Amino acid sequence: MDKRREELIFQGLMIASALIVIGSLVYVLVVVVLKGLPALNLAMLIQTPKGGYYLGGEGGILNAITGSLCLAGGATVLALLLSLPIALFLQVYSGKSRFSEFTRLSLDVLWGVPSIVYGAFGFTIMVFLGVRASLLGGVMALTLLELPIMTRAMEEVISMVPFELKESAYALGATRLETAISVVVKQSLPGILTAILLAFGRGIGDAASVLFTAGYTDNLPSSLFRPVASLPLAVFFQLATPFPEVQQRAYASALVLTIIVLLISLGCRLVGGRFTAHVIR
Amino acid sequence: MANPHISVHNLNVFYRDDHTLKDLTVEIPERQITVIIGPSGCGKTTFLKSLNRLVELVEGTKISGQVLLHGLDIYRPDVDVTEIRKRIGLLSQRPHPLPMSIYDNVAFGPRIHGLKGREELDRIVEDHLRAAGLWEEVKDRLRAPSSRLSAGQQQRLCLARGLAVEPEVLLGDEPTSALDPISAQHIERRLLDLKENYTIVIVTHILRQARRLADYVIFLYLGELVEHGPATDFFNHPQEARTRAYIRGEF
Numbered sequence: 188m189d190k191r192r193e194e195l196i197f198q199g200l201m202i203a204s205a206l207i208v209i210g211s212l213v214y215v216l217v218v219v220v221l222k223g224l225p226a227l228n229l230a231m232l233i234q235t236p237k238g239g240y241y242l243g244g245e246g247g248i249l250n251a252i253t254g255s256l257c258l259a260g261g262a263t264v265l266a267l268l269l270s271l272p273i274a275l276f277l278q279v280y281s282g283k284s285r286f287s288e289f290t291r292l293s294l295d296v297l298w299g300v301p302s303i304v305y306g307a308f309g310f311t312i313m314v315f316l317g318v319r320a321s322l323l324g325g326v327m328a329l330t331l332l333e334l335p336i337m338t339r340a341m342e343e344v345i346s347m348v349p350f351e352l353k354e355s356a357y358a359l360g361a362t363r364l365e366t367a368i369s370v371v372v373k374q375s376l377p378g379i380l381t382a383i384l385l386a387f388g389r390g391i392g393d394a395a396s397v398l399f400t401a402g403y404t405d406n407l408p409s410s411l412f413r414p415v416a417s418l419p420l421a422v423f424f425q426l427a428t429p430f431p432e433v434q435q436r437a438y439a440s441a442l443v444l445t446i447i448v449l450l451i452s453l454g455c456r457l458v459g460g461r462f463t464a465h466v467i468r
Numbered sequence: 469m470a471n472p473h474i475s476v477h478n479l480n481v482f483y484r485d486d487h488t489l490k491d492l493t494v495e496i497p498e499r500q501i502t503v504i505i506g507p508s509g510c511g512k513t514t515f516l517k518s519l520n521r522l523v524e525l526v527e528g529t530k531i532s533g534q535v536l537l538h539g540l541d542i543y544r545p546d547v548d549v550t551e552i553r554k555r556i557g558l559l560s561q562r563p564h565p566l567p568m569s570i571y572d573n574v575a576f577g578p579r580i581h582g583l584k585g586r587e588e589l590d591r592i593v594e595d596h597l598r599a600a601g602l603w604e605e606v607k608d609r610l611r612a613p614s615s616r617l618s619a620g621q622q623q624r625l626c627l628a629r630g631l632a633v634e635p636e637v638l639l640g641d642e643p644t645s646a647l648d649p650i651s652a653q654h655i656e657r658r659l660l661d662l663k664e665n666y667t668i669v670i671v672t673h674i675l676r677q678a679r680r681l682a683d684y685v686i687f688l689y690l691g692e693l694v695e696h697g698p699a700t701d702f703f704n705h706p707q708e709a710r711t712r713a714y715i716r717g718e719f
Contacts, residue, residue: 282527355564355626358522359577359633360554369576374567465567465613 216445223442226435232443236405241424243432248440250407251421255444257322257408258401258417259391262329263337266386269330270338271372271379278345279353279367291342297335303395305331310399323411325401329390337386344378345371352467376462384455388448394419418444473498473637473667474519479533481514481523488514490691492533500683501659501668503699505675507719511691512671513561516639519669520556521549537637554581557630559640563622565614566629570606573614573625577633592632600628601658620651627658638662640670644677656681675715679703687711 234247273290281287309328310320318324348371356366372379394417402414403424418440425437472495481489489511496502504512517523519535521542535542542552554577566573574593583589593610597603602624606617614625623643630638640659644652659668659681672678678685682699687710695702695711706712713719 349564351560351562351564352566354522354525355558355560355566355629356576357525358520358553358558358560359580359629360550360552361576361580362550365580369568369580370566465569465615467565467567467615 219438219442219445222435223438223440226432226439227442231436231439235407240405241428241433243430248416248418248421248436248443250405250416251418251440252443252447254322254401254404254408254415255391255418256447257415258325258329258397259387261322261326262333262390263383263387265326265330266333266337266390267383270334270341270382270386273338274341274345275367275371277342278348279363279371291339294335294339297331298339301395302332302393303398305329306396306399309396313400319412320400320402320414321410321412322401322408322415325397325415325417328396328400329393332393332396333386333390336389337382340382340385341375341379344375344382347378348374374466377459377466380455380459380462384452387451391448392419392444394423418447471498472496473538474669475534475536476519477534477536479515479518479535480531481511481518482530483514483526484528488691489518490693492693494686494693494696496667496669497684498667499663499665501663501670501681502684502686503678503682504669504671504686504688505673505678505714506688506694507714508673509690510688512673512688513641515686515688516641516669516671517558519637519639520553520558522553522558554633555635556637556639557633557635559623559627559630559638559643561642562646563619563626565617565622565625568614569611570614570617570625571610574628574632577629581633593628596628596632597625599631599658599662600624601654602628618651620647620654623647623651623655624658627655631662635666637667637669640668642671642673645672645674675717687714689714 230245231247232252233249234245235250236248237244237246240246273294277287277290305328309324309331313320313324352370352374353366356370361370397417397420401417403416403420404414405416406413408415421440422437422444425433425440428434474496476492476494476496479489479492480487492515504515506512514523518531519542523529524531531543533543537552537555540547566576568576571593574596575589578589578592583592594603594607597606602621605621606612606625614622617625623646627643638659643659644655647655656677659670662668663683670681672681679699682702684697685699685702686696687694687702687708689710695706695708702711703715706715
């Protein structure tokens with residue numbers, strides 16, 4: 188086969204794969220918008236479910252929207268508090284030691300664990316401690332889910348900070364901590380932001396890990412120790428009813444979830460621009 | 469030598485299985501420019517970075533021997549490495565400004581060493597930007613990101629940043645090699661001005677630059693110290709055959 192044709196065929200295959208990926212994304216979005224948009228109204232966004240909501244009655248999913256924000260927000264904050272120090276430790280302090288390699292391997296294994304396992308694990312611990320399904324339980328299960336994603340993503344961007352940049356800081360007499368915080372974190376801030384977003388997106392969309400640990404309720408979140416609703420479970424429960432109008436609301440809920448993730452991504456991009464002004468390219 | 473600032477005794481550096489520096493013993497005179505020359509891979513940079521302990525950041529490096537800074541062995545276990553690096557600054561091969569504004573780059577060193585006063589910092593930043601010959605070009609945009617400067621300006625910013633921690637010794641690892649001729653000249657002129665107050669050690673592979681700058685020359689070849697001495701003697705009456713060959717450009 189001549190080179191030109193080979194080139195064309197493989198270019199075609201690559202474009203086709205790209206189209207499959209973009210196509211599925213577009214298809215999902217179109218289905219969610221087409222089926223969800225007609226059922227979406229203001230009442231859905233600002234009301235909690237009233238009696239008979241799941242039979243087609245009045246009400247909304249404010250309980251699930253606020254619940255999901257609390258769950259994913261709390262878990263993202265906790266995961267950030269843990270993963271930034273881990274990532275900095277792995278990259279700035281320990282380098283290629285055996286311990287750090289083992290830590291990386293553990294994180295990769297954790298990344299691959301299905302989220303239902305985190306849910307079951309969290310549930311077992313909660314039973315042992317005598318705690319009921321609650322916001323706290325859900326936040327902890329989601330933190331475990333988000334932690335490896337966030338840490339590995341952060342570590343990846345931190346590893347791209349040029350050695351010479353760190354060396355410049357050390358040459359001025361900076362300690363490793365000073366170098367880590369004022370040089371390494373500053374330089375990799377855009378990537379760190381992306382890592383946080385990635386983990387948040389994964390957390391807010393996960394159903395299995397909150398199923399047992401956070402429970403479900405028609406009320407707004409009121410306490411760390413009470414059950415909370417979440418959007419993925421709202422989608423699941425509504426879709427599981429036999430009533431078409433409730434099923435439509437499931438799509439509307441999915442649309443709300445998608446829009447939340449989208450808005451937060453856009454928000455981070457906007458705010459992120461301010462932090463990235465000083466990054467050395 | 470009248471006044472050695474740094475004395476190196478039997479310095480050996482190993483990197484994994486390589487014996488990078490072989491038993492170097494040499495003295496570096498105070499407030500003069502010492503130039504280290506030699507073909508690539510001869511250990512020039514390793515030698516330079518072993519003078520402020522940056523060499524130990526590379527994993528798998530082993531060091532033996534003594535480096536005395538005014539009599540203090542910088543490798544003694546109880547010596548604070550950040551203190552050593554504060555006293556011995558480095559200008560690296562390529563400019564590496566820190567990811568912050570021009571002002572913050574220069575203020576970085578003084579800040580980590582505990583200086584907080586606003587006016588004091590303003591004065592330090594201005595003084596050292598002037599000393600590096602950059603003040604006039606940046607005085608109206610001190611808050612701008614340092615990445616917006618040209619490579620030549622960045623290197624002078626790095627010089628100002630290094631001077632701002634008030635070191636006694638300034639190391640330069642081929643500090644002009646990534647710059648255009650005009651910017652390189654700028655840096656060379658600064659170094660000649662600065663030797664009044666600082667002991668300067670420069671690595672270069674450009675012989676003409678060595679002739680322009682050097683008061684004292686150290687010639688390394690394959691990790692060994694071949695010859696060292698005052699610049700006029702070194703260039704006019706080299707003792708070793710290898711030095712003569714290198715000066716004639718035969719390597």
